[in-house]
Amino acid sequence: xxxxxxxxxxxxxxxxxxxxxxxxxTTTMAVFALLVVLAFAFSFVKTFRNPAVLGRGALWIxxxxxxxxxxxxxxxxxxxxxxxxxxxxAPVDRSAVYLGKVASTSLFVFAVxxxxxxxxxxxxxxxxxxxxxxxxxxxxxxxxVGFAAVGVVVATLTVRSGLDELxxxxxxxxxxxPVLLAGVELTAALTTGARTGTWLRLLCLYSGxxxxxxxxxxxxxVEE
Amino acid sequence: xxxxxxxxxxxxxxxxxxxxxxTYGRVTAVDDVSFAVDAGETVGLFGPNGAGKxxxxxxxxxxxxxxTGTISLxxxxxxxxxxxxxxxxGVVTHESMxxxxxxxxxxxxxxxxxxxxxxxxxxxESVLETVxxxxxxxxxxxxxxxxxxxxxSLARALLHRPEVLLLDEPYxxxxxxxxxxxxxxxxxxxxxxxxxxxxxxxxxxxxxxxxLVVDRGRLETDVDLDGSSAAAFEAAYHTAIGxxxxxxxx
Numbered sequence: 123x124x125x126x127x128x129x130x131x132x133x134x135x136x137x138x139x140x141x142x143x144x145x146x147x148t149t150t151m152a153v154f155a156l157l158v159v160l161a162f163a164f165s166f167v168k169t170f171r172n173p174a175v176l177g178r179g180a181l182w183i184x185x186x187x188x189x190x191x192x193x194x195x196x197x198x199x200x201x202x203x204x205x206x207x208x209x210x211x212a213p214v215d216r217s218a219v220y221l222g223k224v225a226s227t228s229l230f231v232f233a234v235x236x237x238x239x240x241x242x243x244x245x246x247x248x249x250x251x252x253x254x255x256x257x258x259x260x261x262x263x264x265x266x267v268g269f270a271a272v273g274v275v276v277a278t279l280t281v282r283s284g285l286d287e288l289x290x291x292x293x294x295x296x297x298x299x300p301v302l303l304a305g306v307e308l309t310a311a312l313t314t315g316a317r318t319g320t321w322l323r324l325l326c327l328y329s330g331x332x333x334x335x336x337x338x339x340x341x342x343x344v345e346e
Numbered sequence: 347x348x349x350x351x352x353x354x355x356x357x358x359x360x361x362x363x364x365x366x367x368x369t370y371g372r373v374t375a376v377d378d379v380s381f382a383v384d385a386g387e388t389v390g391l392f393g394p395n396g397a398g399k400x401x402x403x404x405x406x407x408x409x410x411x412x413x414t415g416t417i418s419l420x421x422x423x424x425x426x427x428x429x430x431x432x433x434x435x436g437v438v439t440h441e442s443m444x445x446x447x448x449x450x451x452x453x454x455x456x457x458x459x460x461x462x463x464x465x466x467x468x469x470x471e472s473v474l475e476t477v478x479x480x481x482x483x484x485x486x487x488x489x490x491x492x493x494x495x496x497x498x499s500l501a502r503a504l505l506h507r508p509e510v511l512l513l514d515e516p517y518x519x520x521x522x523x524x525x526x527x528x529x530x531x532x533x534x535x536x537x538x539x540x541x542x543x544x545x546x547x548x549x550x551x552x553x554x555x556x557x558l559v560v561d562r563g564r565l566e567t568d569v570d571l572d573g574s575s576a577a578a579f580e581a582a583y584h585t586a587i588g589x590x591x592x593x594x595x596x
Contacts, residue, residue, distance in 0.1 A: 128459075128462075132459045132460060136456050139452070140445060140447050143447045144447050199445075202446065203441050203442045203445070203446065203487075204442070204443045205443055205445055207409060207437075207439070207441065208457060209460065211408075211432055211435070212429075212432055212460035212461055213430050213431075213433045213460075213461060214429055215429060216429065346409060346410040
């Protein structure tokens with residue numbers, strides 16, 4: 123178990139080191155996410171008077187589409203020079219490779235959504251309380267894990283099978299719809315003070331299912 | 347010319363391929379191939395482009411699962427699920443398996459960590475010396491020529507002191523000097539079992555003890571190169587793939 127966790131840590135550390143040098147994943151995601159918020163600001167701010175509704179809409183649309191770009195970039199990074207094969211040729215459990223990739227991708231998605239949340243505050247006037255922000259970041263963190271869990275599998279599948287990048291959103295977005303719905307509903311509930319139990323359970327359960335499904339299928343996705 | 351697999355070598359690692367077939371949809375990339383490689387032997391998989399050499403090598407590396415048939419290493423069946431087998435295999439393919447934005451040393455340290463080597467730092471420096479890249483350890487592969495990348499890739503494959511080395515087209519794209527450098531490195535591990543793919547008959551002949559000629563996925567012939575002349579091997583090769591001398595392909 124210790125070796126398994128050490129492998130996960132080493133892969134996350136490698137991804138963070140690479141990202142600290144290139145900033146390619148987070149920059150791509152952040153630019154796209156900020157464009158979404160900006161488009162919302164220009165389109166709706168003068169005509170639509172409820173910043174909370176605008177803010178949560180922009181946040182979760184940016185989450186899905188920015189995240190899709192992010193997983194595409196991370197899969198392409200591992201495909202370049204056959205780097206993923208290098209990890210598969212090491213005496214490590216392939217589940218550890220999968221979890222390492224999920225962990226680093228989750229961190230990137232989460233970090234970009236912190237920035238997106240800030241942008242919705244500045245550009246859309248969405249101003250949740252500090253307590254709501256903390257709870258919302260927790261929701262984003264769980265959603266990021268669920269998104270990355272399925273995103274890593276689908277992105278690896280599309281890259282290794284030679285499917286065009288166009289196939290990625292077609293395969294990925296339907297699978298993350300429950301995450302998106304739960305995220306939107308939880309954001310609304312946190313803002314209005316409504317009960318969050320059902321949606322929170324759904325988000326955690328569905329993210330857990332995606333993670334288990336990813337663990338079960340990653341071996342077959344990377345295998346030729 | 348055709349030989350049975352040789353026996354009697356001293357080291358334990360032996361590769362055995364029994365009735366291996368790999369199909370992709372309707373395409374049969376490797377068709378019912380069987381052979382054995384004794385410990386310490388250097389065997390070349392020869393054949394024209396698209397013959398199935400790389401698929402066969404990737405199956406030996408556990409990166410491709412055979413559709414039918416079995417592959418064993420040192421008596422243990424090789425399956426992608428058994429990751430411990432990778433302690434004994436080092437693989438160099440036409441892709442470097444390196445990260446462009448990590449330095450040569452960082453790339454090696456990452457792989458050394460995945461192999462859980464006790465003496466990772468020292469071992470990385472040692473293999474960098476072996477492939478003559480110690481002076482470039484702080485540079486990134488993105489700055490390397492093809493030959494330097496190949497050497498770094500070889501260093502990665504040697505990190506964990508594998509008993510079996512699998513080399514996919516090691517000479518492709520290398521200039522004369524890089525080939526000589528690579529040959530010098532390969533000379534230093536004569537005691538290891540090596541399987542390499544190539545369509546370079548001259549270099550393959552120089553390097554290998556045995557040649558397996560593959561064409562259209564099938565193993566056409568198994569040639570013992572010890573005591574054979576280059577001309578005789580070339581003739582046997584061209585007969586096996588069904589073309590006249592010097593007219594490879596169809």
